[in-house]
Structure formats: structure tokens, C-alpha cells
């Protein structure tokens with residue numbers, strides 16, 4: 001593991017003593033007192049995980065309330081050169097596999113040992129593909145500081161016998177820690193080069209904790225807004241990936257912009273309806289935050305789910321998503337296909353399939369039970385479903 005970078009960065013922040021009154025490190029010795037600085041670990045180092053580490057690292061250098069060093073847990077893999085990914089990240093300061101060409105910041109330290117990476121963290125940022133989180137949580141039970149706070153940037157859910165389990169709940173329940181979420185219109189490669197984006201932090205009770213997360217992520221080109229609606233924010237981030245697949249099918253079928261807009265409208269309506277059925281506390285206003293309408297738009301225009309679904313439809317649904325993912329994403333993972341299955345299971349179990357024609361049809365297309373054309377024809381093919389003006393009127 002690389003040595004600590006605390007001692008050799010060139011920044012204006014005072015490292016061991018922080019002025020509390022007024023902040024900014026400008027106090028005299030008499031006014032100063034030691035503050036408890038939070039240590040941050042990012043659990044995940046894919047495309048978004050690497051960008052999140054970069055954003056955070058630019059802020060920890062500037063802000064007195066955080067230790068400079070940001071640890072980034074890396075799921076270790078060998079590169080074609082025969083080197084380990086974590087070693088190459090620490091040597092080059094770049095995640096050459098998942099975010100090539102972008103410097104992460106010298107204070108980002110890659111660590112392939114999960115338990116060691118989290119043991120001292122006050123603030124844990126979870127950002128792996130959702131399917132790996134159950135296993136990661138099992139490994140972390142009893143390994144965290146008791147006062148650790150978490151945030152999940154993960155767009156996805158698990159389905160248990162009792163019903164859907166959001167990833168923030170999985171983290172909270174398995175690890176016994178509070179967990180906020182950060183979702184939004186956040187295509188990682190765009191943020192990596194400093195193009196402006198907004199994001200939404202969803203929190204349950206403590207506005208103080210939400211503000212701490214905003215402070216950690218907010219930059220001149222990444223504008224973060226806190227919203228007291230953790231379920232609404234997380235369900236937006238999760239469900240929009242299913243809508244993105246539908247948009248990709250429409251692109252692959254060359255249906256044009258009006259059809260795609262119709263898909264986005266119906267998709268947003270189903271997102272809102274399902275979120276409110278599952279969690280009646282979900283607020284309408286959340287759907288107008290970055291995590292809602294804005295993420296639907298950006299993902300349906302430029303996301304990976306859209307891209308693979310377009311290829312799927314162009315091939316008439318003959319190639320599997322697993323094959324397309326492996327070929328087109330070089331190790332990055334789709335979330336929409338498994339989320340469509342998870343949503344379908346919830347809908348079937350609760351007898352709601354007919355209320356959600358878009359969500360239901362996406363899964364049936366992904367599993368080859370309906371052709372890609374069914375995304376716009378399913379009222380004809382399958383009269384129990386009707387897309388335009390159909391159910392989900394809540």
C-alpha cells in the first residue's frame with residue numbers, strides 16, 4: 001500500500017490544528033483548538049467510483065474538517081500488462097481501466113484490502129455495482145468504526161422475500177450505520193473533465209449529516225442539493241435505469257425523438273407511481289430534482305444502459321445483454337437489466353404487473369419473451385398492457 005500522503009501535499013489547509021470560529025484556518029493560536037477530522041474511504045473504483053474519489057479528494061485538500069488522504073478500495077484485478085490495477089493506480093494516479101486519462105489527485109490512495117481500507121473511516125462512500133453489495137456488506141460486519149456514517153451512490157436494489165430492499169437499507173441494516181444517498185444526472189466521464197452537473201443528496205433525519213456530505217462532494221462544477229427523502233431519491237436513481245433500457249430499444253428501432261420522449265414521460269410516471277406505492281412518504285418534488293427528471297434525460301441520451309439496449313434492439317434481441325455488456329463496456333457493469341428483473345419480481349409478487357406496462361415489458365424484452373418492437377407495440381401484442389395513456393395513474 002502507498003505511504004500516507006498527509007505530510008507532503010502543497011495546500012493552504014492547516015493539517016493538525018483547525019480554527020473553529022469562522023473556519024478557513026485564519027485564527028490565532030489562542031483561538032485554535034484541535035478538531036476531529038473525518039477520514040474518508042470510497043468503497044468502489046469503477047467509472048463513477050473513480051470520479052467520486054477525484055471529486056472528494058479535491059475537497060479534502062481544501063477543507064479543514066477532513067483528512068487530506070482519500071482511500072479508494074479497489075476490487076483487485078490483473079491488467080493485460082501483468083500488473084495489479086491497484087499498483088498501477090498508485091503509480092500513475094490514474095484508474096487506467098475504468099477512467100483512463102484522468103488524474104485522480106495525489107491524495108487518492110488505492111487499497112485492495114477491503115477490511116483495511118475501511119477500518120479507520122469516519123465517512124464511507126459506497127459506489128460499486130449493486131449486485132456486489134450484499135457480499136461486501138457481509139465482509140464488513142463488525143469491521144467499521146461505531147461512529148461511521150455512510151452514503152450510497154449505487155443505483156439499484158435487492159429483492160428479499162419480504163419485498164424490495166434499497167441498497168442504503170442493506171448498508172444500514174447489515175452494518176448498523178446511518179446511510180444517506182447521492183443520485184443525479186451524473187454521467188461520470190463528463191464530470192471527470194469538469195463539465196457542470198447537479199446531484200441530489202437524500203437524507204432521512206439529520207440535516208447536519210446531509211450538509212457534511214454536500215460539503216464533501218460540492219465543487220464549482222458539481223452542485224449538490226440535500227433533500228429529506230432518502231427513498232424517493234434512491235428509487236429515482238434505481239428505476240431510471242429501466243427507463244434507459246426502454247429508450248435504448250427505441251433508438252435501436254430508429255423510432256425517433258417523439259417516441260423516445262413518450263417513453264421518458266411514461267417511464268417517469270411509472271417511477272413516481274411505483275416509488276409512492278412502495279414508500280408513501282416519497283415526495284412529488286423529488287422527481288423534479290437532479291435525481292429525477294434530469295437523470296432520466298441524461299441516462300436516456302448518453303448512458304451505458306441506453307447504449308447496450310440500442311445494440312440489443314438492432315440485433316433483434318438475438319444477442320444477450322451479458323454478451324453485449326462484456327463486448328461494449330470493457331468491465332463496466334450494466335445495472336438496468338438486473339433492476340428490470342428485480343422490479344418485475346416486486347410487481348408480480350404484489351399483483352401490479354398490469355399497472356406498470358413499461359417496466360414489465362422491458363423485463364420481458366430483456367428475457368426474450370417479447371421482441372424489442374414490443375416496447376411501442378405492446379398494446380397490440382399484449383392487450384393486457386397499454387403504453388400510451390395506460391395505467392400507472394397515481
Ligand SMILES: NC(=O)C1=CN([C@@H]2O[C@H](COP(=O)(O)OP(=O)(O)OC[C@H]3O[C@@H](n4cnc5c(N)ncnc54)[C@H](O)[C@@H]3O)[C@@H](O)[C@H]2O)C=CC1
Nearest residue numbers: 045046047048049075127128129132154155187188332333
Ligand atoms: N458510471 C456512471 O456514469 C455512473 C454510475 N453510477 C452508479 O454507480 C455504481 C457503480 O458504478 P461504476 O463506478 O460506474 O462501476 P463500473 O460499472 O464502471 O465498474 C464495475 C466495477 O465493479 C468492480 N467489480 C467487478 N467484479 C466485482 C466483484 N465481484 N466485487 C466487487 N466489485 C467488482 C470492478 O472492479 C469495477 O470497479 C452503479 O450502481 C452505477 O449505476 C451512478 C452515476 C453515474
Ligand SMILES: O=C(CO)COP(=O)(O)O
Nearest residue numbers: 184185186187303304305
Ligand atoms: O446513472 C448514470 C447517469 O446519471 C449512468 O447511467 P448508465 O449506468 O446507464 O451509464
